[in-house]
Each structure stands twice: as C-alpha cells, then as structure tokens.
Amino acid sequence: MNSEWLTTREKLFLLLSTSSKPLTSREIMRKLDIRREKELYEHLNHLALSLKRTEFTLIVFPPRCANCGYVFSLEKIKKPSRCPKCKSQKIIPPMFLIRSKKDV
C-alpha cells in the first residue's frame, strides 16, 4: 500500500485499525519508522482523543509486570519503567488496537 502522503497519525490509525492483533509500541515504531517512544505515545494520546468523535475507539491493553503480574492503570498512555509493587523493571509493554465501537 502506498501511504507516503499520510501523516504519521493517519498511518497509525490505518495500522491499528487493520491489524488482526494488538501491537506493542516497539512493533508500531518499527512499522511506522518512529524513532522515539515518547513521540509514539504523544501520537497515541492525540489519536485517542480525536477518535472520541468518531465511530472508532483506541483499545489499550495496559502494561503488566512480568514478575508479579501487577497491571498498571494509566491515565495517559506511556510505558512505566518499574513495578510499584515488586520494583521489577521487567515490564510487558502496553499494546494497542483500533476497532469500531460497534464491535467492542
């Protein structure tokens, strides 16, 4: 697909709305050639807001601690650096998907 003319946020929307499975930040960054994780999370936060006026919704699978299973609750999308419960830094990153609100 030729999507050179799309903005990063439009590409992000296309990628997540057509993906068959949730994607991690790392997978998204590789596919869209985004260099900084912080930049991706900014895009995702803006996208989540703008989708509120549409029939689509950004589904966020929250990050989890690989050590104790603690599930992070996030007001803003980001990847936490360590677990507040066991202090482990082995964090399973958040995953993302976009679906029609009718299908959720």
Ligand SMILES: [Zn+2]
């Ligand atoms: Zn933990």
